[in-house]
Amino acid sequence: xxxxxxxxxxxxxxxxxxxxxxxxxxxxxxxxxxxxxxxxxxxxxxxxxxxxxxxxxxxxxxxxxxxxxxxxxxxxxxxxxxxxxxxxxxxxxxxxxxxxxxxxxxxxxxxxxxxxxxxxxxxxxxxxxxxxxxxxxxxxxxxxxxxxxxxxxxxxxxxxxxxxxxxxxxxxxxxxxxxxxxxxxxxxxxxxxxxxxxxxxxxxxxx
Amino acid sequence: xxxxxxxxxxxxxxxxxxxxxxxxxxxxxxxxxxxxxxxxxxxxxxxxxxxxxxxxxxxxxxxxxxxxxxxxxxxxxxxxxxxxxxxxxxxxxxxxxxxxxxxxxxxxxxxxxxxxxxxxxxxxxxxxxxxxxxxxxxxxxxxxxxxxxxxxxxxxxxxxxxxxxxxxxxxxxxxxxxxxxxxxxxxxxxxxxxxxxxxxxxxxxxxxxxxxxxxxxxxxxxxxxxxxxxxxxxx
Numbered sequence: 233x234x235x236x237x238x239x240x241x242x243x244x245x246x247x248x249x250x251x252x253x254x255x256x257x258x259x260x261x262x263x264x265x266x267x268x269x270x271x272x273x274x275x276x277x278x279x280x281x282x283x284x285x286x287x288x289x290x291x292x293x294x295x296x297x298x299x300x301x302x303x304x305x306x307x308x309x310x311x312x313x314x315x316x317x318x319x320x321x322x323x324x325x326x327x328x329x330x331x332x333x334x335x336x337x338x339x340x341x342x343x344x345x346x347x348x349x350x351x352x353x354x355x356x357x358x359x360x361x362x363x364x365x366x367x368x369x370x371x372x373x374x375x376x377x378x379x380x381x382x383x384x385x386x387x388x389x390x391x392x393x394x395x396x397x398x399x400x401x402x403x404x405x406x407x408x409x410x411x412x413x414x415x416x417x418x419x420x421x422x423x424x425x426x427x428x429x430x431x432x433x434x435x436x437x438x439x
Numbered sequence: 440x441x442x443x444x445x446x447x448x449x450x451x452x453x454x455x456x457x458x459x460x461x462x463x464x465x466x467x468x469x470x471x472x473x474x475x476x477x478x479x480x481x482x483x484x485x486x487x488x489x490x491x492x493x494x495x496x497x498x499x500x501x502x503x504x505x506x507x508x509x510x511x512x513x514x515x516x517x518x519x520x521x522x523x524x525x526x527x528x529x530x531x532x533x534x535x536x537x538x539x540x541x542x543x544x545x546x547x548x549x550x551x552x553x554x555x556x557x558x559x560x561x562x563x564x565x566x567x568x569x570x571x572x573x574x575x576x577x578x579x580x581x582x583x584x585x586x587x588x589x590x591x592x593x594x595x596x597x598x599x600x601x602x603x604x605x606x607x608x609x610x611x612x613x614x615x616x617x618x619x620x621x622x623x624x625x626x627x628x629x630x631x632x633x634x635x636x637x638x639x640x641x642x643x644x645x646x647x648x649x650x651x652x653x654x655x656x657x658x659x660x661x662x663x664x665x666x667x668x669x670x671x672x673x674x
Contacts, residue, residue: 241459242503244529244541251531262505264483282501284459286481310460333575414529414630415543415583 234258235435236428237274239266241284245413249280249424252412256428266291271298275435281308281367281407285315292316302398304435309405310367320395322403323371327387332365342366343383351392352434353379353402357426362390364419366405380404446522451494451654452476453525456485459501463633467497470633470646486510490517494654500527500630507534523622523653527631530586537592537616537624543584544599544608551601552578554612557594558666561652562615562625565643571636582629585610592616593659597668598628609668615652617659625653 238257240246242264250260261269261277264287271277277298279288288295288311296319299305307313314324334340342363346354362380369387372378379402380390390404408427411420445451455467457479463470471477480488482503490496496517498507507514511534518524518535529541544551554572556563563571574580585598592614599609613632615625637646652658659665 240505242505242532243459243501244504244531245501247504247531248529248541264503264506282459284503333577416579 234274235276235432237261237269237271237277239263239277239279239283241282241287243282243410243413245282245410246280248413249409253424253428256432263287263291266294271295271303272301274303275438276304276306276431278431279305279307279311279313280409281310282410283311285312288312289316292318299395299399299401300397304400304402304438306402306431307404308407308409309403310407313403317401319399320393320401321373322401323373324368324405325371325387327366327369327382329365335364344380344389345383347378347381347385351377351379353390353392353427353430356430357423361419361422361426362406364406364411364417367407368405370403370405380406445654446494447476447492450475451650452478452492453495453497453650454488454490454493455479455497456482456499456502458482458499458503463631464499467633470637470639472647472650475650482506486513490522491520493517493522495523495525495650497525498527500529502528504530504532504534508532511535517622518618518624519621521622524624525627525632525649525653526624527627527629527633529584529628530626535624537589537618538626539587541584541586541628542610544610545602546579546583547603548601549578551599551609552581552583553598554581555597557597557611557668559595560593560658561656562595562649562658563613563645565648566636566645571645574634580630581635582612582627584628585612586626586628588614588626589616591659591663591665593663593665594667615659617661617663619661623653623659625649 236257237259238250239261300319314322330343346359366389372388373393376391376393378388378391381388393401408420408423411417412424453471468477530538572581588611594611595613598612602608612628617623633646
């Protein structure tokens, strides 16, 4: 069984990310022809931010089945997963980053925190490497562990949710691939530098 | 205008290719000059679309390069027959023979991300190079690098500068090339050229200047002797 499949819409930033992190990735999966791929051959499937939403909707059944059959699906926004995931209910809502230039202010910070610092992803990736901006937020799913929340628990920017049948969903509204792949915003690179080694180790540990 | 004999009739026709969600995907119809023809299609419809009535194909910064590579012969035929391209984005899979992979320049010193004129011509000639490429004052939003241009291309704008070891790493962030006997390719090695000084209320208007230069001007001329600001030190 392969460890991690990386779904690409063919966008330059996504293609760049696969090149940069292929030491941790087993295969680049072309979203347009997803139906030609057996997703169950992968322990984890990553759907990066800014994927083609029409194609995600077209292949929604396959992605849902993967999750329902015990797959580990990681999805970043803005992909409107609330519109095509039905195995679990994800409630996304619109929410602008308060000030996208917070990093230019003395003592500036993005309005988010890590509510569960012992979650392995929070241990692998510090808060500073999860903060640049975000595309909306989720209402908090009951059975999930939050990884990144808006201040005052106004919403969740990243959570880890076990799914009936042994599946697992990590969902996030941050967009590291599009910025790292476009060579803009060092925090996004630091995020991915922590994320892919963590994910590789996680799927190998869990078997 | 009619004397020029546009492929789309008596006025130029821009075809916007909609792909993965992009900045201003629903705004382009308001940016293209109102005396042009404008239409938009989903990227995957390109394969079956007759391009004989199209003067400019515009690609957003987020386009499916794997798909475009799969229809490369059709796109080359379009270019050879006189059609033009306006391309945004970081090319990783060169889907035309004249395209090359994106190369990032060092963001330090920050002046490396200042966009400078090479041969701006009618494309960028009316821009204030101190400011036109900043987004709310921020450098880098315009572009972080360049891609090699084909032989004979007109380098319009430059990006890059000194590296840590003292060598110079700079190249053409924007360039335009004419296929001999065919159409032109305008390449912006950033995300969305139309984000900068291109609202119709903005005068001078970068997007409209580029379109007009692409379609109406002879730049680069068939026997253009290109200006090359740095012949040494380019990685």
